[in-house]
Amino acid sequence: MTGSSTRTILICSGKGGVGKTTLTANLGIALASQGVRTAVLDADFGLRNLDLLLGLENRIVYTAQEVLAGNCRLEQAMVKHKLQPNLALLPAGNPRMLEWLKPEDMQKIVGLIQPHFDVVLIDAPAGIEDGFKNAAAAADEAIVVTTPEVSAVRDADRVIGLLNTRGVEPIQLVLNRVRPKMMQSQEMLGVTDVTDILALPLLGLVFEDEQVIVSTNRGEPLTLNGSSSPAAIAYRNVAKRLQGEEVPLPDPTKQRRGLRAKMRQLMQTKLF
Amino acid sequence: MTLREMIDRLLGRQQASATTAKHRLQLVLAHDRSDLNPDLMEQMRREILEVVNRYVELDLEGGDVSLETEERATALVANLPIRRVRDDVLPQVPAVQ
Numbered sequence: 404m405t406g407s408s409t410r411t412i413l414i415c416s417g418k419g420g421v422g423k424t425t426l427t428a429n430l431g432i433a434l435a436s437q438g439v440r441t442a443v444l445d446a447d448f449g450l451r452n453l454d455l456l457l458g459l460e461n462r463i464v465y466t467a468q469e470v471l472a473g474n475c476r477l478e479q480a481m482v483k484h485k486l487q488p489n490l491a492l493l494p495a496g497n498p499r500m501l502e503w504l505k506p507e508d509m510q511k512i513v514g515l516i517q518p519h520f521d522v523v524l525i526d527a528p529a530g531i532e533d534g535f536k537n538a539a540a541a542a543d544e545a546i547v548v549t550t551p552e553v554s555a556v557r558d559a560d561r562v563i564g565l566l567n568t569r570g571v572e573p574i575q576l577v578l579n580r581v582r583p584k585m586m587q588s589q590e591m592l593g594v595t596d597v598t599d600i601l602a603l604p605l606l607g608l609v610f611e612d613e614q615v616i617v618s619t620n621r622g623e624p625l626t627l628n629g630s631s632s633p634a635a636i637a638y639r640n641v642a643k644r645l646q647g648e649e650v651p652l653p654d655p656t657k658q659r660r661g662l663r664a665k666m667r668q669l670m671q672t673k674l675f
Numbered sequence: 676m677t678l679r680e681m682i683d684r685l686l687g688r689q690q691a692s693a694t695t696a697k698h699r700l701q702l703v704l705a706h707d708r709s710d711l712n713p714d715l716m717e718q719m720r721r722e723i724l725e726v727v728n729r730y731v732e733l734d735l736e737g738g739d740v741s742l743e744t745e746e747r748a749t750a751l752v753a754n755l756p757i758r759r760v761r762d763d764v765l766p767q768v769p770a771v772q
Contacts, residue, residue, distance in 0.1 A: 552696075553696050553699060553700050553703075556700055557700060557703060557704065557707065560704050560707060560708070561707065564708065586693075588691070589677075589679060589691035589692070589693040589694065590691060590692050590693060591692075591693055592693050592696050592697060592700075593693060596693065596696075596697045600697070600700055600701065600704065669678060670677065670678050670679040670682075672677060672678055673676070673677055674676055674677060674678060674681060
């Protein structure tokens with residue numbers, strides 16, 4: 404979309420509540436702490452939450468709206484994270500922005516951000532309507548977040564179709580909220596079930612982790628303070644893979660050793 | 676088929692819900708993916724009628740072009756009642772590119 408070397412990545416899912424904003428916040432912090440100058444842009448103008456997950460909600464003075472209207476400079480609106488200065492947030496403006504915002508506006512905002520950063524993450528709204536299309540207009544590549552549930556996978560498929568027609572590439576998949584035990588007993592769609600159906604390369608696999616809720620309560624993303632909880636590790640690995648580093652993906656069916664785990668694996672062995 | 680699916684089938688048990696989920700998804704996505712938007716569908720219908728109408732006189736009121744999905748395959752089904760074959764159609768030599 405632009406000639407600059409800045410990567411502009413859309414984070415989307417179709418379905419709401421699968422973890423787009425959580426991924427944006429954690430991936431943003433993880434990239435920043437790996438030395439990447441990262442901007443996160445809240446494109447969910449209707450229901451903004453990225454500021455809250457990053458703990459920056461009290462530091463917002465200006466938003467994307469004032470930047471577009473020419474009422475402030477970009478640097479005045481960008482909120483730099485105190486503990487991770489490589490990360491800055493451009494907050495979403497008033498929900499009424501939805502009435503007039505056009506794809507060109509998003510491209511303009513991103514165009515202003517790009518010269519100052521290595522990576523721009525755009526947190527897309529749920530759905531496939533104008534809000535999503537505006538957000539997608541400014542992105543070069545995309546990360547689709549889904550969970551191993553039929554509704555989330557179906558919606559992800561819709562979104563992937565729309566991204567394909569818009570020439571957004573590459574599109575990579577993050578499978579979120581995986582429950583290894585349920586996958587072992589085949590009561591949850593398996594990792595290859597989902598990747599086969601959606602035909603996307605897997606960028607990350609995040610296990611269901613209660614610490615995510617705790618970190619949201621505090622407004623401190625898990626990747627911020629060296630947490631070794633499963634989700635924190637998974638998000639950091641997404642950041643590494645995004646930069647081309649090869650990090651093996653965990654295998655949810657091999658999470659527990661012992662006879663029962665071996666029995667389960669035997670039961671899942673493909674016979675033909 | 677996995678060992679689990681085999682045993683479930685032999686014992687007449689309900690299959691694991693992940694298997695059911697996968698099969699249901701494959702079906703619904705086959706349908707979703709073949710879903711043309713109404714505008715494109717209407718445009719295609721008009722163009723098909725136009726081409727066929729060059730050769731035979733159609734009952735345009737009774738014509739119907741639709742997409743039908745059965746099992747895993749999606750088919751374009753056209754039902755075009757013909758009034759009469761046009762006798763003024765000249766055989767065309769295919770254009771050389």
